[in-house]
Amino acid sequence: MYIQTFFVIFRLLFYNKNGDFMEECRYRVSDFEGPLDLLLYLIEKNKVDIYNIPIVDITDQFNEYVRELDGFDINYASKFFVMAATLLQIKSRFLLPKSGAAEAAPEEDLQAELVRQLVEYKQMKQAAVQVRQFWRQRSLMLAREGTPLLQQSVFSGTITVQSLYTAFCTVYEASARKKTPVVQLQREIYSVEESMRRIIGYLRDIGGPVTVLSVFRLCRSKVELIVVFLAVLELLKCGQCWTVCVGKDGNTVALQYGGEETGK
Numbered sequence: 001m002y003i004q005t006f007f008v009i010f011r012l013l014f015y016n017k018n019g020d021f022m023e024e025c026r027y028r029v030s031d032f033e034g035p036l037d038l039l040l041y042l043i044e045k046n047k048v049d050i051y052n053i054p055i056v057d058i059t060d061q062f063n064e065y066v067r068e069l070d071g072f073d074i075n076y077a078s079k080f081f082v083m084a085a086t087l088l089q090i091k092s093r094f095l096l097p098k099s100g101a102a103e104a105a106p107e108e109d110l111q112a113e114l115v116r117q118l119v120e121y122k123q124m125k126q127a128a129v130q131v132r133q134f135w136r137q138r139s140l141m142l143a144r145e146g147t148p149l150l151q152q153s154v155f156s157g158t159i160t161v162q163s164l165y166t167a168f169c170t171v172y173e174a175s176a177r178k179k180t181p182v183v184q185l186q187r188e189i190y191s192v193e194e195s196m197r198r199i200i201g202y203l204r205d206i207g208g209p210v211t212v213l214s215v216f217r218l219c220r221s222k223v224e225l226i227v228v229f230l231a232v233l234e235l236l237k238c239g240q241c242w243t244v245c246v247g248k249d250g251n252t253v254a255l256q257y258g259g260e261e262t263g264k
Contacts, residue, residue: 042058053114190227243255
């Protein structure tokens with residue numbers, strides 16, 4: 001049975017319609033990725049339902065297309081041999097009279113397995129297209145380079161981030177204890193960038209170290225205080241100003257202007 005099937009496939013693939021042997025029968029790998037790719041192409045070309053394949057017509061077209069391919073690679077062609085044998089087996093079951101339901105079951109299972117493979121292959125092709133589109137769009141994006149780290153520490157002496165936070169809490173708690181008169185509320189709009197410019201201008205006008213407490217005490221509300229605190233942190237991060245120790249005990253945190261004006 002298998003020997004006869006092999007010779008039938010061999011004759012279909014290597015002999016033309018006149019019965020003459022075709023010496024130059026070559027497959028091109030670039031045409032299709034495999035037999036499933038060719039079979040799916042024929043199904044879409046004929047606009048048929050993948051779950052209801054006209055097996056007789058598709059088998060004839062498959063074998064006809066394989067015969068006309070120019071290029072031969074035995075490793076690549078072996079995949080088409082297997083698919084051609086499968087299609088011929090299913091086709092023969094459809095053409096030969098059925099003697100009972102028991103004989104119809106094997107070819108139905110074979111066709112169901114073929115449909116399952118085609119569905120999975122089609123889903124993989126669609127997923128591959130989406131991945132290629134994603135990477136094509138991703139290649140058009142440019143990521144911003146990270147902010148270079150400062151080689152010199154912005155904190156000097158015994159000053160730490162905790163010292164800066166302590167000064168902030170001192171002013172914040174003091175403002176919370178104040179009794180604010182009842183007034184009509186208005187929306188206050190503050191920005192970190194604007195606060196950074198104000199702080200730099202203030203430091204340049206003073207011309208020397210300014211304690212962070214005096215900077216924080218210029219704020220008129222808690223919201224502004226928080227924004228100014230964030231602006232101070234951003235200035236330290238960018239290297240626009242530095243912290244120094246001042247006062248008799250040398251533990252008072254002060255800001256020293258140390259760069260060009262930001263935000264321009």
